[in-house]
Amino acid sequence: MHFQEKSRILAYLRSAFSAAHPGRMAVVAGISLSAAVVAVAVPGSAPAPFQVNLLEQLPMPAIEYLDSMDQPFVREGSVERGDTLASLLARLGVQDQDLNQFVATHPEARALLRALRPGVAITVTTTRLGRLLSVSLPQSGADGRLLISRQAGQFVVSDQPAQLESRVRMSSGEIRSSLFAATDGIGLPDSVATSLADIFGGNIDFHTDLRRGDRFSVVYEMLYHQGAAVRTGRILAAEFVNAGRRYSAVWFVGADGRGEYYSADGRPLRQGFLRSPLEFSRVSSGFSMRFHPILKQWRAHRGVDYAAPTGTRIRATADGVVEFIGKQNGYGNFILLRHQGSYTTAYAHMNGFAKGLQRGSRVSQGELIGYVGSTGWATGPHLHYEFRVNGEQKDPMRVALPQSAPLIGSQLSAFRERSAGVLAQLALAGAPQAVALRD
Ligand SMILES: [Zn+2]
CATH class of the missing domain: 1.10.287 (Helix Hairpins)
Known part of the structure; x- marks a missing residue:
């Protein structure tokens, strides 16, 4: 076995x-x-x-909820010679005239009239009673389709990407020097590496916490168009062992229809504060690996310094409101964010602020607020970051933060049922045999 x-x-x-x-x-x-x-x-x-099959076709975890009662009727047909929009829709079983009027008055929908050439494939969805929900048609000169859909009583025109086929891939690696060195070594796309940093961003600061010997496994979707890989899809599950501590993440769509990553025991991963105020990228990661931040100086310094190139993106570590934005003595360009409870975070020496940000602006966790610089009393480009409780600087690593509520009851059972398969895949991806084969 x-x-x-x-x-x-x-x-x-x-x-x-x-x-x-x-x-x-x-x-x-x-x-x-x-x-x-x-x-x-x-x-x-x-x-x-x-x-053995080269690429294993895994059963897709059922992550979408499909209510068969609410399924629209889907009809496909081709434009015939001499068709008008009305005759085409009538043949496809559409019983309402709203679309005719929309197309007549909205220039962006005229593509529908231009598409009335013999052979063009049109798809419509309707309610049980023939009320039009959407019509989609091929975009000229592109793989995608144009979609005209009824949303809240109004027709809306949008681009629909080409139908992509999804296959599940799994991979695992070990950190020797940096995350990107490890992902390059196993051919894992950059987007998967940065998504990993995102998913585990509440637990691991990918700029400062990574250690040689850390391991990760990931099960993710790769999207194909006509047999060719187009882009990566979603990470379905991942595991990261950092300094001996194991963190797991499983994508799960809850009863409210919103997808989120949960730990293996059903606790939402996205909560509290991001560990790093810097956006993780190839550039920022390489920089901090060389200039290891001065975490040990925290006690004297009352903050964490992140050396990073000028212009590196700084993000809000939690949802909050801008309480101060502007110049403040030694802090240079400075932002203070107020969060729920008694928490504030401070960001100093910035090169500039995100466009449109002002006192009173609301920001969400991970949102861009500015760029690394060396304004104020700074000897080189870096971000000085402070975490404050009741206005007093604290070491964020030593503060017990409120936790989000875990899944319970039927949600927890549904999560367990859906996560079992993908967790097994994860275990397989990270099996010691695979790790041992890397060199
Ligand atoms: Zn500092």
Whole structure:
């Protein structure tokens, strides 16, 4: 059984490597060879390692709620010679005239009239009684479709991306120097790396907390258009072991229809404060790795300094209201945010502020508020960040913050049911066999 798992991961690595890095086939060949040697050394009839599917088709966790009672009627048809909008809609079973009027009075909907050429495929959705909900048609010169949909009684025109096919991928790695070095090494896209930093941003400061030997596993969607990978989709589950502490995240859509990441025991991950006020990127991550921030000086200094290039994006660590924005002596360009309870956060030495931000503005967690600079008493570009309770600077790591309520009852059961499969995948992605094969 271990053997089968290993060969599956090998096969996965092989396909991921060859897809993302055609130039790295030599490395892949090396991995395959060592696996082949292992295979020979095992007596008996172990399954042949490379006859396993290259990319495992995992059952998609059912993350959308579909209420069959509310399902619209979908009808597809082609434009015929001589069709008018009215004749086309009548043939598709649409019983109302509102669209005719909308198209006549809204220039952005005229594309619908231009599309009335023989053969063009039109899709409509209607209610049970034939009231039009939406009409979609191919966009000329693009893969996507134009969608005209009824929203709150009004028609709205929007672009609909090309129908993408989603496949689930899994991957795992270990940190030697930086997160990006690790993700590059296993061919994981940058967007997945930054999403990981986002998902675990309430627990781990990816600028300061990462340690050599930290490990991560991730199960994510890759979206394909006509067989070609187009972009990454959502991370379905992830695990990060930081300095020996294990954090898990599972995407789950709750009863209110909103998706969120939860820990394996059903606690929302997004809560309280982000650990880092700096947006995590390839540039900012490399910078702080070289100039390790002065966390140890906190006691004397009453704040945390993040060395980062001028212009690095600074974000609000929690929802709040701007209480001060402007110049303040040694702090230079300075922002003070007031949060729920008795908490405030302070951001100093900024190069500039986010456009439109002023005293009284509301900001949400993770929102851009300004850029790293060296205004005020600063010897080089860095962000001086303070976390205050009742106006007094505190070490954010030592303050017990209020926790969000965990899932309970039927929500918790639904979460357990939906997360079991993807957590098993995660365990498989991070299995020691896979880790051992990296070099
Ligand atoms: Zn400072």
